[in-house]
Amino acid sequence: xxxxxxxxxxxxxxxxxxxxxxxxxxxxxxxxxxxxxxxxxxxxxxxxxxxxxxxxxxxxxxxxxxxxxxxxxxxxxxxxxxxxxxxxxxxxxxxxxxxxxxxxxxxxxxxxxxxxxxxxxxxxxxxxxxxxxxxxxxxxxxxxxxxxxxxxxxxxxxxxxxxxxxxxxxxxxxxxxxxxxxxxxxxxxxxxxxxxxxxxxxxxxxxxxxxxxxxxxxxxxxxxxxxxxxxxxxxxxxxxxxxxxxxxxxxxxxxxxxxxxxxxxxxxxxxxxxxxxxxxxxxxxxxxxxxxxxxxxxxxxxxxxxxxxxxxxxxx
Amino acid sequence: xxxxxxxxxxxxxxxxxxxxxxxxxxxxxxxxxxxxxxxxxxxxxxxxxxxxxxxxxxxxxxxxxxxxxxxxxxxxxxxxxxxxxxxxxxxxxxxxxxxxxxxxxxxxxxxxxxxxxxx
Numbered sequence: 539x540x541x542x543x544x545x546x547x548x549x550x551x552x553x554x555x556x557x558x559x560x561x562x563x564x565x566x567x568x569x570x571x572x573x574x575x576x577x578x579x580x581x582x583x584x585x586x587x588x589x590x591x592x593x594x595x596x597x598x599x600x601x602x603x604x605x606x607x608x609x610x611x612x613x614x615x616x617x618x619x620x621x622x623x624x625x626x627x628x629x630x631x632x633x634x635x636x637x638x639x640x641x642x643x644x645x646x647x648x649x650x651x652x653x654x655x656x657x658x659x660x661x662x663x664x665x666x667x668x669x670x671x672x673x674x675x676x677x678x679x680x681x682x683x684x685x686x687x688x689x690x691x692x693x694x695x696x697x698x699x700x701x702x703x704x705x706x707x708x709x710x711x712x713x714x715x716x717x718x719x720x721x722x723x724x725x726x727x728x729x730x731x732x733x734x735x736x737x738x739x740x741x742x743x744x745x746x747x748x749x750x751x752x753x754x755x756x757x758x759x760x761x762x763x764x765x766x767x768x769x770x771x772x773x774x775x776x777x778x779x780x781x782x783x784x785x786x787x788x789x790x791x792x793x794x795x796x797x798x799x800x801x802x803x804x805x806x807x808x809x810x811x812x813x814x815x816x817x818x819x820x821x822x823x824x825x826x827x828x829x830x831x832x833x834x835x836x837x838x839x840x841x842x843x844x845x846x847x848x849x850x851x852x853x854x
Numbered sequence: 855x856x857x858x859x860x861x862x863x864x865x866x867x868x869x870x871x872x873x874x875x876x877x878x879x880x881x882x883x884x885x886x887x888x889x890x891x892x893x894x895x896x897x898x899x900x901x902x903x904x905x906x907x908x909x910x911x912x913x914x915x916x917x918x919x920x921x922x923x924x925x926x927x928x929x930x931x932x933x934x935x936x937x938x939x940x941x942x943x944x945x946x947x948x949x950x951x952x953x954x955x956x957x958x959x960x961x962x963x964x965x966x967x968x969x970x971x972x973x
């Protein structure tokens with residue numbers, strides 16, 4: 539059966555035309571699945587580390603809502619940033635710049651998923667976690683994407699808060715409130731974000747410069763960025779030790795997170811002392827990759843220790 | 855892959871038609887999954903009694919749980935608040951079964967609503 543669709547007003551402007559050949563995979567790509575995996579994992583840790591147990595079905599609903607909400611904010615980010623995504627090597631293959639999904643479709647997709655995820659979380663879990671999820675989406679879309687990203691070199695420092703909320707949402711889903719433990723988990727991700735993104739920005743600086751996004755290496759230079767990476771890494775490792783003092787992690791957590799943190803600082807130091815050029819790009823790439831492993835490791839350690847403690851309690 | 859214009863409208867290519875069909879299937883699956891999720895979530899929140907709701911809103915537990923779910927407090931039954939105190943020391947302290955408005959409701963709702971078939 540042949541179906542008809544209205545022609546695009548301007549055939550050169552594929553991304554905003556009313557026709558789209560987007561497949562299901564393109565819509566999944568709009569949700570930024572790799573970012574989502576980290577969000578889901580940290581939210582699960584926040585939920586399981588909470589002292590109040592949550593019904594498994596409600597826990598699954600909460601995790602699904604957090605994942606969909608995070609994905610929705612990714613779709614809204616791709617809708618707003620379609621113009622610069624098309625010019626950057628790293629993002630040119632995204633569905634909107636490729637014309638597989640129109641900007642309008644990405645907007646509608648993001649809004650529908652945002653509203654659905656927040657309302658479902660409020661209805662089945664609690665209003666505190668739903669409010670935090672709404673704040674996360676709003677912060678990422680309005681504060682980071684629309685306001686800070688193209689205006690200040692501190693964009694990912696402040697905007698990083700959006701990525702730090704998921705363990706707090708997980709905690710709130712289980713307990714109905716926010717406490718010191720969840721704030722510490724928030725702080726770990728908040729301090730992790732600058733060295734993680736600036737490592738990426740160091741070897742993608744030309745991309746950001748071309749589209750006029752004022753990332754730190756573009757505005758302050760590579761050397762200033764390397765110093766900031768080192769300082770934030772030291773602060774991160776110090777804060778990552780706090781769970782060991784407030785009962786979120788035990789001795790195993792303290793030892794393993796300190797070792798992992800030492801590795802983080804070593805790589806940040808190597809980025810700092812390596813001169814400009816390919817060697818420095820390689821060091822920055824290594825730090826970027828290691829930072830992802832580090833965050834997974836720190837939260838996995840918390841999870842393992844909590845699961846271990848719960849198991850011992852059951853066996854005893 | 856054929857593409858052309860018919861009376862000002864662009865003909866959908868075979869690839870686009872396939873993608874549209876897959877999108878439609880994905881939307882249908884997502885909607886069915888959402889219905890299932892809401893059903894299971896409601897079961898967990900209200901309990902099987904609340905979902906079965908065989909007595910409709912006459913079932914005090916279902917109403918109580920529904921009110922709890924939306925964060926509202928059940929109304930204080932009028933029978934317990936407006937009953938006058940018996941005057942004088944000779945008044946019997948024990949109420950006769952016929953004086954009682956109905957069985958005590960665990961939900962705090964008016965007893966009339968707690969009896970199936972009362973309305």
